[in-house]
Amino acid sequence: MKTRGMLGAAGAAVVGGVPVAAWGLMGRQDYDGLPADELDYAFQPWDVGDGVAAVVGGIGLLVAVAGAVVLARGARRGAMDPRWWSVVGPLVVVGLMAGAGWRILTAGVVGANIGAGLVIILGAPVAAALVVWALARSVWLVAGRRGRDGGRGRVASHGV
Numbered sequence: 001m002k003t004r005g006m007l008g009a010a011g012a013a014v015v016g017g018v019p020v021a022a023w024g025l026m027g028r029q030d031y032d033g034l035p036a037d038e039l040d041y042a043f044q045p046w047d048v049g050d051g052v053a054a055v056v057g058g059i060g061l062l063v064a065v066a067g068a069v070v071l072a073r074g075a076r077r078g079a080m081d082p083r084w085w086s087v088v089g090p091l092v093v094v095g096l097m098a099g100a101g102w103r104i105l106t107a108g109v110v111g112a113n114i115g116a117g118l119v120i121i122l123g124a125p126v127a128a129a130l131v132v133w134a135l136a137r138s139v140w141l142v143a144g145r146r147g148r149d150g151g152r153g154r155v156a157s158h159g160v
Helices: 001-027 050-077 082-105 114-149
Strands: none
Touching: 001 050, 050 082, 050 114, 082 114
């Protein structure tokens, strides 16, 4: 049970750290020619300085990398079924899309923010599909594990 909790926390660290890292390390995407009060915003950005955002992004990156290392070690040692990467991977992509997408949605521009429209029209359905995939795959992995060993043992290894 201790290993399963540690692997769950590591997965949460990866999935939660990636959007924070993307948001913080990407920085503001405002148009450079005008002051911020003359720019148009699709969504108002958070009032966080670039230095603070970079530090938060760096911390998010460290958390994500640490979680990925724990997951990789768990998979290598057999404590985690490698098929769980098919759940974590899409969620990492969604996190990357969310962090970068938020920076695009809150970019200060002159006129219309075309990038914001593209994030909403193209990014949202892709993100939703990836989340549905990860949810369905995780339910399938958990149900398969319970069916074979009664819900006991390692995280769905099935002898792999």
